[in-house]
Amino acid sequence: MAPGKKILGEERRQLILEWLKTSGEPLTGGELANRSNVSRQVIVNDITLLKARNEPIIATSQGYYYFASPAPEQWFERAVACIHKPQDTENELNILVDLGVLVKDVRIEHPVYGDLTASVMVSNRKEAAQFVQRINETNASYLSQLTDGVHLHTIAAKEKQTLDEAEAALKQAGFLLSE
Structure with a gap:
C-alpha cells in the first residue's frame, strides 16, 4: 500500500480481521488506524461493525484481540x-x-x-x-x-x-x- 492511501470500507474491515487473527498480541486502535490511513474513530466504528457480525474481537487495555477459542483444548x-x-x-x-x-x-x-x-x-x-x-x-x-x-x-x-x-x-x- 502506498503511504497516505486510505483503505476503504469492507476491504479495511477484512484487513483488520486478518491483522488481528495473525497478530500474536493485541493491536491498538491507533496502530490499526496507521496501517489503514484512517482515524482511530473509523477503526472503533469498524470494530463495532465486526463485533455485530459476531467476530470474537475483544477490546482490552492493551488493544484489540481476536479471541478465537481453541477447540481441542478445554479451559x-x-x-x-x-x-x-x-x-x-x-x-x-x-x-x-x-x-x-x-x-x-x-x-x-x-x-x-x-x-x-x-x-x-x-x-x-x-x-x-x-x-x-x-x-x-x-x-x-x-x-x-x-x-x-x-x-x-x-x-x-x-x-x-x-x-x-x-x-x-x-x-x-x-x-x-x-x-
Whole structure:
C-alpha cells in the first residue's frame, strides 16, 4: 500500500480481521488506524461493525484481540469475588498470572446500571503491568472503586486445580471476599 492511501470500507474491515487473527498480541486502535490511513474513530466504528457480525474481537487495555477459542483444548473458568484497594490491583493480577491463570474480566454490581463488566485479558506480569500503567496514564478509575473495592473476576486455567490454587492464593493475600 502506498503511504497516505486510505483503505476503504469492507476491504479495511477484512484487513483488520486478518491483522488481528495473525497478530500474536493485541493491536491498538491507533496502530490499526496507521496501517489503514484512517482515524482511530473509523477503526472503533469498524470494530463495532465486526463485533455485530459476531467476530470474537475483544477490546482490552492493551488493544484489540481476536479471541478465537481453541477447540481441542478445554479451559476451566470460575468467578472469584475479590476485595482490595486500587493500589493492590497489580499484586492481585500478579498472584493470578504467576499461577498460570488468565484473568478474563472484572465485574461489579453498580447500584444504578446493574452488572458492569470490562474485559481485562491479562495472562502474564507484562500484561498486568501494562494494564495498571494504562489505568494510571489515563487517570481512569478501576471499576472496583465504584463498589469500595468489591469485584468479581472471571478466571480461566487449563486445570481446575490451578483455579483452586488461585483462590487459595487470593485468600492468603487477603484479596478474597469472605462470606
